[in-house]
Amino acid sequence: MNGVNEDLPQIAVLGAGHVGPIVARLAAEAGYQVSIAASGDPEEIALTIQVLAPGAEPRWAADAVAKADIVVLAIPLHRFAQLEPNLLASKVVVDMMNYWPEVNGSLADFDRNDVGSSELVAQRLAGSRVVKTLNHLGYHQIDEEARHAGDRDRRALGVAGDDPAAVALVAEFVERIGFDAVPVGRLSAGRLLEPDGPVFGRPMSRADFERSLAAVAA
Amino acid sequence: MTTTTSGVRGAREQSPLSFGLDTFGDLNHENGEPVPHAQTIRNVLEQGVLAEQVGLDFFGIGEHHTDDFPMPAADVVLAAIAARTSRIHVGSAVTVLGSDDPVRVFQRFSTLNALSNGRAEVVLGRGSSIESFPLFGYDLADYEELFEEKTELFAEIMKGGRVTWSGKMRAALRDQDIVPHLDAAMPVWIGVGGSPHSVIRAARYGFNLMLAIIGGQPTRFEPFSELFRQAQARFGQSPRPIGVHSPGHVAETDEQAQGELWPAYRDIITRLGPSRGFPMPTLAFYNREVGPRGALYVGSAETVAQKIAQNLPILGASRFDLKHGMPGMSQGSLLRSIELFGTRVVPRVRELLATKAA
Numbered sequence: 001m002n003g004v005n006e007d008l009p010q011i012a013v014l015g016a017g018h019v020g021p022i023v024a025r026l027a028a029e030a031g032y033q034v035s036i037a038a039s040g041d042p043e044e045i046a047l048t049i050q051v052l053a054p055g056a057e058p059r060w061a062a063d064a065v066a067k068a069d070i071v072v073l074a075i076p077l078h079r080f081a082q083l084e085p086n087l088l089a090s091k092v093v094v095d096m097m098n099y100w101p102e103v104n105g106s107l108a109d110f111d112r113n114d115v116g117s118s119e120l121v122a123q124r125l126a127g128s129r130v131v132k133t134l135n136h137l138g139y140h141q142i143d144e145e146a147r148h149a150g151d152r153d154r155r156a157l158g159v160a161g162d163d164p165a166a167v168a169l170v171a172e173f174v175e176r177i178g179f180d181a182v183p184v185g186r187l188s189a190g191r192l193l194e195p196d197g198p199v200f201g202r203p204m205s206r207a208d209f210e211r212s213l214a215a216v217a218a
Numbered sequence: 219m220t221t222t223t224s225g226v227r228g229a230r231e232q233s234p235l236s237f238g239l240d241t242f243g244d245l246n247h248e249n250g251e252p253v254p255h256a257q258t259i260r261n262v263l264e265q266g267v268l269a270e271q272v273g274l275d276f277f278g279i280g281e282h283h284t285d286d287f288p289m290p291a292a293d294v295v296l297a298a299i300a301a302r303t304s305r306i307h308v309g310s311a312v313t314v315l316g317s318d319d320p321v322r323v324f325q326r327f328s329t330l331n332a333l334s335n336g337r338a339e340v341v342l343g344r345g346s347s348i349e350s351f352p353l354f355g356y357d358l359a360d361y362e363e364l365f366e367e368k369t370e371l372f373a374e375i376m377k378g379g380r381v382t383w384s385g386k387m388r389a390a391l392r393d394q395d396i397v398p399h400l401d402a403a404m405p406v407w408i409g410v411g412g413s414p415h416s417v418i419r420a421a422r423y424g425f426n427l428m429l430a431i432i433g434g435q436p437t438r439f440e441p442f443s444e445l446f447r448q449a450q451a452r453f454g455q456s457p458r459p460i461g462v463h464s465p466g467h468v469a470e471t472d473e474q475a476q477g478e479l480w481p482a483y484r485d486i487i488t489r490l491g492p493s494r495g496f497p498m499p500t501l502a503f504y505n506r507e508v509g510p511r512g513a514l515y516v517g518s519a520e521t522v523a524q525k526i527a528q529n530l531p532i533l534g535a536s537r538f539d540l541k542h543g544m545p546g547m548s549q550g551s552l553l554r555s556i557e558l559f560g561t562r563v564v565p566r567v568r569e570l571l572a573t574k575a576a
Contacts, residue, residue, distance in 0.1 A: 016414070017413055017414070017415065018412040018413055018414075021414060047418070047445065047448060047449055047452060048414040048415075048417075048418065048445060050448075051441055051444050051445040051448060052414060052441050052442075052445060076359075078359040102348075102492055102493040103348065103493065103494065104358055104359070105351070105357060105358030105359050107359075139412060140412065140433065140434045140438065141434070143434075143438055144434050144435055144438060195492075196492075200497075201491075201496070201497035201498075202497050202498075
């Protein structure tokens with residue numbers, strides 16, 4: 001593990017289930033200062049984080065977010081409604097959640113074809129700058145496929161958002177934790193990264209990823 | 219990429235090695251046509267009987283509710299296997315506790331333990347199946363809470379004696395005697411696919427840990443074994459066994475085994491993909507899973523034995539359950555796979571691990 005690089009933005013990961021500890025570990029290994037929170041007392045996740053994401057600090061959610069520049073939502077979408085939007089105001093928020101009714105059950109608020117799930121997330125988090133990424137690979141793929149820059153097996157992650165500065169910040173995060181960040185446009189274009197899209201669940205090189213998206217756009 | 223240090227590494231050696239088979243009641247095909255559900259269930263009974271004959275320690279059946287896996291009442295089939303065997307342990311793989319009732323689960327398996335003279339085991343979990351939630355009127359969004367509470371109640375019942383319990387997801391119990399009482403130990407495992415909460419939960423209740431590794435690199439579960447050991451120490455629990463459940467198929471040669479499984483694997487993953495989050499299967503993907511760093515144990519007896527012997531020590535596991543076959547395979551190829559697993563793979567794994575330990 002590398003030491004903490006104080007020049008990098010600080011990361012808060014919300015969620016300590018399947019996904020959160022993996023993202024926290026990769027971020028800590030990349031030199032980010034990382035805190036991670038579940039819904040309750042950090043003491044309850046302390047051992048889990050010590051073993052699965054060494055270097056990340058368990059905190060109460062409010063404490064983790066207060067210090068963070070980037071907040072990663074690593075919770076299931078059906079828990080999103082319980083998150084207080086004010087908590088995330090002014091933050092860059094990474095939405096790695098998916099609306100996937102076959103797997104997680106239906107949610108009335110998200111059960112529509114005309115907008116992507118991240119657009120609905122962004123509507124609720126009106127004071128935040130939402131960027132969609134990390135959602136289209138499974139947690140075990142994120143775990144296994146992270147590679148240093150230049151590795152020939154490095155995989156792509158699409159990044160979508162409406163705020164160019166936030167997208168740039170998150171793209172750099174994606175690059176540093178082990179993936180080629182591929183901008184796919186505004187948050188509305190992030191629908192290409194959703195469960196029924198061409199790249200979901202498929203680790204691909206940047207070239208294959210771009211080809212897959214171009215084929216859909218054509 | 220993660221390295222871990224074990225403070226209680228000696229615990230790894232305490233449990234004797236054991237080997238089993240798991241099935242989900244995968245629908246058999248004969249000559250390219252599906253056989254009736256009822257025939258598939260009778261075929262599973264024969265698989266369980268053969269498993270004992272070839273020397274295996276465990277035969278597990280996982281609850282499922284679909285045309286591909288018509289196996290909702292695994293405990294009934296396990297009872298039939300128990301009646302025709304005398305030594306092999308029989309259990310679930312898994313029991314979907316969140317959509318079941320802990321009292322009823324205990325009663326069914328303590329009955330099985332009675333019938334089999336102490337050969338029942340329970341593996342609690344969700345599996346990767348979700349069908350039981352809408353089927354029995356549960357909301358998938360409540361999955362975590364249902365499992366948490368019901369595991370707590372199940373652990374309370376397993377202590378023996380009268381049960382007083384209350385929670386949100388089920389009616390309370392007050393000073394309740396739950397029968398039949400156990401007259402022999404009944405191991406309880408928690409099946410874990412990727413949730414650290416479930417690892418902690420297994421440790422807290424003194425249950426065994428079954429790592430369900432169905433895709434990707436098996437060694438990525440090593441931190442979960444470490445977490446289990448540290449959590450047991452934290453909760454003052456004595457070290458419990460760690461097991462691995464992974465899919466596979468054994469035949470005379472690597473080519474034959476890979477060729478027999480591939481069409482079945484391709485078809486079932488294609489059908490389940492949208493609902494389970496599996497990527498569409500390609501031959502390249504399959505070959506990677508079959509290879510030394512993937513999750514599938516497919517090949518000749520030697521190939522499969524080498525892979526098991528390679529992974530068990532890394533994961534600190536003393537139990538390996540091969541989830542044999544997939545829907546669409548013939549009973550003949552499954553029985554041959556079981557025979558090879560029991561008579562060739564398991565002895566070879568024991569030999570390889572004894573050499574490693576020496």
